[in-house]
Amino acid sequence: MILAPSILAADFLHLADACKIVNESEADWFHLDVMDGRFVPNISYGMNVIKQLKKVGTKFFDVHLMILEPEKYADEFKDAGADGLTVHLEACPNLHRNIQQIKSLGMKAGVAINPHSPIILLNDIIADIDLVNLMSVNPGFGAQSFIPYSIQKIKDLKKLITESGSSAKIEIDGGVSLQNAKEILNAGADVLVAGNAIFNSVDPKETIKKFKML
């Protein structure tokens, strides 16, 4: 299992400390949520903050763009240190072109889908991508509740990936906790994003360890 702590839930006054926690822990990736106030009703941080985090963070930078027109900024996120770049299906009328752009910049390419978007919409792109971020909350905010029907979507996506011969990883993002992580993994998830469950716990490093022992 790949565990990707979401920096959105960290203390923004001490982001370097959050990076060190992840560096020194058993977590695998950094998950970085970029919000533009247009695609989602919230604004988080952008490439300048990611560039600073990259000076401290030593693990894979998994950048989740919740923005319109991501093609305008893909090269800047690459320069800022993104190792993987995920764009939203719902934000990209020319999704195939976005994926080619991300790959040509040398990053892993991901597609995120909102809770209302059916898995079938990934049929024709699944072979071209490295990751599907299956949103298990409506994007825009941390600390929301996991939407239960996401479990069935994980199973459907797993089936699509197996049948198509794709090597895409399944990432689950939103409302992941120590309580529901096992069920999510059993359904077929490869990557768990967790923000609130890690950074708002008493001992984030210990919580990470507990996730990794599941």
Ligand code: DX5
């Ligand atoms: C939500 C973001 C998530 C968020 C998850 O729009 O994409 O990555 O940080 O936070 P938790 O784990 O608190 O639900």
Ligand code: ZN
């Ligand atoms: Zn995210």
